[in-house]
Amino acid sequence: MDLHFGDSKPTDDERAAVDALLGPPESSWEGADRSDADLRWARGGREARDRRDLLLPGLHAINDRIGWISEGALDYLCRRLTVPPAEAYGVATFYAMFSVKPRPATVLHVCTDLACTAAGAPELCAGIEARLGPGVSVERSPCLGLCERAPAALAIRAGDPVRTAVSAPATVHEAVLAASSPDSAPQEPPAAMAVPQAGQDGLVLLRRVGAVDPESLDDYRSHGGYTALRRAFELGPAGVIREVTDSGLVGRGGAAFPTGRKWQATASQPDHPHYLVCNADESEPGTFKDRVILEGDPYALVEAMTIAAYATGAHKGYVYLRGEYPRALRRLEHAIAQARARGFLGEDVLGQGYAFDMEIRRGAGAYICGEETALFNSIEGYRGEPRSKPPFPVEKGLFGRPTVENNVETLVNVLPILTMGAPAYAAIGTGKSTGPKLFCVSGSVERPGIYELPFGATLGEVLALAGVRDKLRAVLLGGAAGGFVRPDETDIPLTFEGTREAGTTLGSGVVMAFDDTVPLPRLLLRIAEFFRDESCGQCVPCRVGTVRQEEALHRIVERSGAAAAGDIALLREVGRAMRDASICGLGQTAWNAVESAIDRLGAYA
């Protein structure tokens, strides 16, 4: 590799930001001043290239300090990591939270996604833009995962350190305040506010949220923390996998793959090392359960990941956390540091001779990185484009090694499986969908938030619990990649098999209720815009298909009946090809919600 760098130089701040992450450069080959020794040998090679996975953290470091990524800064980062500048440019331009053009240090992300639009995001945006001067860049954002407090805004002010402020529910005044002085903006309400059931008996996954101090390891332990890990060490890796398999646990991220089978397949791979990846890139519009767990009970994830890694023979775990979750990031960073300091992570976990440590990697605004293989590429420092399968991650995953990847909710389910035992866990829920399930309820309800119910509860029960308002027009299950159901379909059991039988999907557990405040065609258009914006662009059906879908929905936003029939036929044809021929789940599901609205709700009829 013969790298070519331009003449742009980093500013002192940019250099300091990169050096704070990577340490000072060792030679002129890495961007330091030239010494005599540098004339005699070259540095770099494999050792430097093996640090490619630090590209995304490096881009974050620059963006956090300066607010955007200049040519000089990008070139300096490339020198430090021996990454071709063209590739790094391709990576930097992939993520919505980065800018390669100058912009103000403060960026205010205003969520304009479904729940926030229904709660008045368009007016909020207009009001904010009228009030804020050129010192703040206002960006319309896809779902920020704050749907229970819609409408939401997230201010990020670059500097050392970077400052963030969340305003939700946001008014023009509060959002402007958050953007203009993030330090003095009011604190976010505690995570338990997102759990209307907090404190009730019988909760399994959410029992500690609100009851435990999320910053205290001792408090976590006094609430039953780390009993599951001790149980895991008694059982041994094969015993843990047996318990998880017997429990019937399936993935909670949307695909519902049996977790025990995934763990077994990875554990039995002869190739080493094995990796564990936690997918916390929760970006499905309407989903915020992982955020609430990470903010309210972060040690649970640390413990669950230790167990998963122990069972599958991994010694390194990564949490890929979406970039828009500043408080979850702080809480989890703190929890990992505490656990490490107290011997719950590190060379010798709990004195059992087992080594495990974990690291957080932040996403930077790309829904597609929630796709399991795109997430690997993102961690490795490449563009977050999905890989084609086979090979599957259990065989060739992160860094080409056998990898287990699980969603946050899936992992924390492992704790009750071990503490109560597989039979007791499997007795919760239905025969095919076992255990408790978290539902993200938002939209037209009195008490939006995360609800924990055993599998088998019906849609009506969940809606009743959340206090559904009158004039219910539609319910979106599973988020933008899910499907709409009618208000009279409240007897649909919210299980994987029940939703499938009803011709819809459970997805990640989103239950979003809509009244008639926002016309349905507007919502469908917003969903189409979301997929157009978030398509990675790799395959044709999705890259162009999502654009054509949005164009057609735009044309018929005010039409119905015969006037819309032609475009609906076109949508069906394009949608079918996207579903059949796209590489990954994004393109394959991009037409689901629109199709369900046409067929089930009679939109445009």
Next chain:
Amino acid sequence: MTVTPLGIPRRLLEFTIDGQEARVPEGSTILDACRAAGKEVPTLCEGDTLRPKNACRVCVVEVEGSRTLVPACSRKAEPGMVVHTGTERARHSRKIVLELLASSVDLSTTPQVAEWIKEYEAKPDRFGPDAARLNEEPKVDNDLYVRDYDKCILCYKCVDACGDQWQNTFAISVSGRGFDARIAVEHDAPLTDSACVYCGNCIEVCPTGALSFKSEFDMRAAGTWNESEQTETTTVCAYCGVGCNLTLHVQDNEIVKVTSPHDNPVTHGNLCIKGRFGYQHVQNRD
């Protein structure tokens, strides 16, 4: 006596394509098997010298038991697999892919695509006059080749050829995302400010004519480009001792373009700047 390396013997595996038994060596793709059986499957992003990227999805076929269609170019054949290449479902996706591409990209110099559009009865116009197009102007920033990204289908072949699969120069990458994704050098600069070494191996693999010799670009603009009048002569490059093959494309006794045979066991169609572009002395008549 010439020794022909035979390689490690490969097991033959049996599966079914369109109801016929197919036997292919282990490791072959469905596309390999289709071609061996004489079945036409359209391809755009597939390259004979590159690893399959399966980005264009025009080669999709139906495999029994698979929820979605599978790309023939990259999916390895498995024993007992039942493949259907011409089902309504596969043909529908191919038709839509062709329509999506033709409605957003200038395919005027993409070989065979016009035939496929006819065969699959694709109607790119049906997305209406306002359908978004790439709308890129040709980038003419050096004397050797032109990047006309209005013709780019984003097949990634140039990126792969420039990167770790052949040239290891890494001068270009995909930048941006979704419909706004484009092939670009760092900071979207002119080629002359980039790491490009002008080997032209990206032009060699470009399936659409988005990358072309400046000579070809100028002649097309002037309306003098005429492939039926061109001759192709394959010779050996005289610059160094490697012995790369050059195929000289000659029109009106002028070299208008240089390619290299992909079946050359040493270079696989790759050249350096001298072999690719250093032919002016041949036709200097002063």
